[in-house]
């Protein structure tokens with residue numbers, strides 16, 4: 001089997017993507033001019049190709065070129081989904097540069113299971129994935145339901161693309177990396193939350209979180225811990241600081257927040273069942 005290189009949220013930073021692909025050994029080929037690896041390796045993109053950075057169009061061109069050529073897969077991120085939701089309701093603020101790509105975004109899957117790995121933007125959540133199995137936003141009726149609050153499809157998409165959140169006690173409310181106060185925090189969804197403190201559970205780690213108190217099971221009715229013998233799963237989404245561990249057994253988050261820290265991350269996967277942080281690669 002040739003391996004996979006899983007690349008984190010790019011958010012319009014085409015320069016980092018180009019440097020990372022080159023570092024990983026991908027080369028621009030002919031005649032398609034898209035990137036391919038001489039050993040047949042395949043890239044898996046975890047979603048959130050767009051917004052924040054200066055060159056979203058160039059990022060889309062590179063990723064589309066690779067998926068068209070069969071040298072990459074991509075799943076949908078919450079930024080692409082929000083764009084599709086805005087376009088669907090006719091929001092005039094949808095940027096012109098994205099309009100020609102809407103049908104392609106609509107065709108992207110929410111999750112992938114290929115070659116022994118699983119890829120999803122935020123949470124591998126079996127109950128939610130069962131609700132949206134085989135569906136994409138190309139299905140207009142599905143998209144309408146997915147952007148409607150209170151529908152099973154809407155709830156499933158929220159969980160899979162945005163994470164599972166827990167309310168944080170008032171005295172632990174914190175400012176996130178963008179300076180936004182957070183009274184709810186994303187959790188390490190792969191863990192069994194029973195008996196864990198807020199410090200154990202919040203992802204990324206939150207310096208203000210209590211190591212002595214944690215949520216009750218009733219606060220986390222949606223938690224579905226990830227079995228340690230299930231296939232490796234790769235996620236993006238969590239905007240992890242450089243110092244935050246990214247590999248947790250058979251779960252790896254490759255989103256190191258290229259916008260905040262100027263680093264785009266990848267994981268070089270070669271068939272191992274337990275993931276190893278030495279296989280993480282950073283853009284230079």
Ligand SMILES: [Mn+2]
Pocket residue numbers: 009048077236237238255
């Ligand atoms: Mn993101």
